Amino acid sequence: MQTRFSTAQLANPDVAASEQILRKCVHCGFCTATCPTYVLLGDELDSPRGRIYLIKEMLENDRPATADVVKHVDRCLSCLACMTTCPSGVHYQHLIDHARVHVERTYRRPLHERVLRALLAHTLPFPGRFRAAVALAALARPFAAVLPRQVRAMLELTAHRARGGAASATDAHVFPAQGSRRARVALLAGCVQNVLDPEINAATIRLLNRAGADVVSVPGCCGAIVHHLGREHDSHSLAAPLIERLHGELERGLDAIVVNASGCGTQAKDYGYMFRNDAALAAKAAAVSAKTRDVTEALAELGLPPVSRRGGPAVAYHSACSMQHGQKLDAVPRRLLRDAGFEVREIAEGHLCCGSAGTYNVLQPEIAARLRERKLASIARTGAGVVATGNIGCISQLSVGANVPIVHTAQLLDWATGGPPPSGLKRASDTASQ
Numbered sequence: 200m201q202t203r204f205s206t207a208q209l210a211n212p213d214v215a216a217s218e219q220i221l222r223k224c225v226h227c228g229f230c231t232a233t234c235p236t237y238v239l240l241g242d243e244l245d246s247p248r249g250r251i252y253l254i255k256e257m258l259e260n261d262r263p264a265t266a267d268v269v270k271h272v273d274r275c276l277s278c279l280a281c282m283t284t285c286p287s288g289v290h291y292q293h294l295i296d297h298a299r300v301h302v303e304r305t306y307r308r309p310l311h312e313r314v315l316r317a318l319l320a321h322t323l324p325f326p327g328r329f330r331a332a333v334a335l336a337a338l339a340r341p342f343a344a345v346l347p348r349q350v351r352a353m354l355e356l357t358a359h360r361a362r363g364g365a366a367s368a369t370d371a372h373v374f375p376a377q378g379s380r381r382a383r384v385a386l387l388a389g390c391v392q393n394v395l396d397p398e399i400n401a402a403t404i405r406l407l408n409r410a411g412a413d414v415v416s417v418p419g420c421c422g423a424i425v426h427h428l429g430r431e432h433d434s435h436s437l438a439a440p441l442i443e444r445l446h447g448e449l450e451r452g453l454d455a456i457v458v459n460a461s462g463c464g465t466q467a468k469d470y471g472y473m474f475r476n477d478a479a480l481a482a483k484a485a486a487v488s489a490k491t492r493d494v495t496e497a498l499a500e501l502g503l504p505p506v507s508r509r510g511g512p513a514v515a516y517h518s519a520c521s522m523q524h525g526q527k528l529d530a531v532p533r534r535l536l537r538d539a540g541f542e543v544r545e546i547a548e549g550h551l552c553c554g555s556a557g558t559y560n561v562l563q564p565e566i567a568a569r570l571r572e573r574k575l576a577s578i579a580r581t582g583a584g585v586v587a588t589g590n591i592g593c594i595s596q597l598s599v600g601a602n603v604p605i606v607h608t609a610q611l612l613d614w615a616t617g618g619p620p621p622s623g624l625k626r627a628s629d630t631a632s633q
């Protein structure tokens with residue numbers, strides 16, 4: 200695609216990077232077929248190619264974002280299915296990230312949107328505040344019918360997953376390997392996941408310990424949630440201290456930085472790009488990105504611990520967008536589940552997002568609900584007794600309305616190798632036997 204940026208514009212490194220991305224697009228439109236918003240809405244401006252044109256026009260003309268551009272940029276899930284499909288290697292992720300920052304800087308949203316976005320940005324990345332918000336949500340639930348739809352969506356999502364305010368097993372710092380130590384890894388303890396379902400980190404730690412790894416739990420939010428809201432300053436403020444902590448652990452000797460929420464993993468693997476223009480942090484951020492592994496990647500490298508329990512329900516594996524499109528990890532989780540003795544069933548239209556996408560299901564509840572219904576119908580057709588996935592956002596999104604438990608892949612692998620059954624699965628089997 201031809202571009203018309205001036206030399207002065209290209210002096211801005213973000214504009215220069217976007218210009219390189221735009222030049223790769225050859226307008227072929229292959230990406231439209233796999234874009235969830237185009238599939239649902241059928242509007243070219245809600246396709247990757249349409250958004251690329253809108254972003255190009257906005258950036259080339261150095262224009263503030265208009266309400267129309269914001270509408271179509273906001274509807275993008277950042278699912279990155281378009282990147283998997285694109286034959287020209289267009290790095291849509293970095294382009295839409297730049298567009299979101301431009302929108303945030305140049306467009307004044309209506310008051311209710313500003314309040315909601317600020318609330319999300321100042322609550323979700325902070326476990327203490329989020330725990331308090333979850334408790335408040337429980338009090339507000341009886342009045343849900345009279346609340347705005349975005350608030351209702353929030354209440355719905357937390358109702359199905361919140362495990363109360365108990366501190367999780369990851370509040371301690373080092374979890375020693377079982378048997379002879381073969382590796383030392385850091386686990387990103389995270390924010391939202393640890394409040395909604397602390398069992399996931401506990402299962403991950405047991406699994407890695409059993410695989411012979413010392414696990415250092417490192418607290419902190421990766422910044423992905425606010426990054427997707429276009430709040431560049433906030434995402435850098437959250438990520439920078441985490442990078443320093445992780446880099447400190449790297450210097451003490453680490454085989455991997457393990458992330459068990461694939462949205463956060465995609466973000467951490469992109470720190471090198473995110474901080475490329477930060478002289479103080481660029482090298483550390485790149486080193487952290489290079490060592491970051493999804494928990495399933497780390498287990499594939501370490502080797503799955505011996506399987507002590509076979510059987511259990513057939514598993515429908517839901518490949519989160521951040522896993523399959525963001526990190527290009529599709530085969531590894533399925534293989535581990537099969538190695539652990541599970542029958543793995545495929546979900547039709549597996550490339551399509553479930554509608555979770557960070558805070559998308561709160562900010563765009565109608566589209567998110569349509570994508571969830573479509574995904575749940577595909578899941579039901581598998582006849583599986585449980586769904587495994589690697590991202591807490593998908594777990595929360597699909598748990599609303601699912602008739603089978605939705606659990607983390609690490610929980611099933613932990614169960615098969617000596618851990619307790621995931622409590623969602625246990626509750627379902629207790630109910631069935633009553």
Ligand code: SF4
Pocket residue numbers: 233234235236237245246247250274275276277278279280281282291
């Ligand atoms: S990221 Fe997903 S929703 Fe956004 S344009 Fe690409 S395919 Fe469509």
Ligand code: SF4
Pocket residue numbers: 223224225226227228229230231247248251281284285286287288289
């Ligand atoms: S598939 Fe790639 S090159 Fe083709 S229109 Fe989409 S982004 Fe552009």
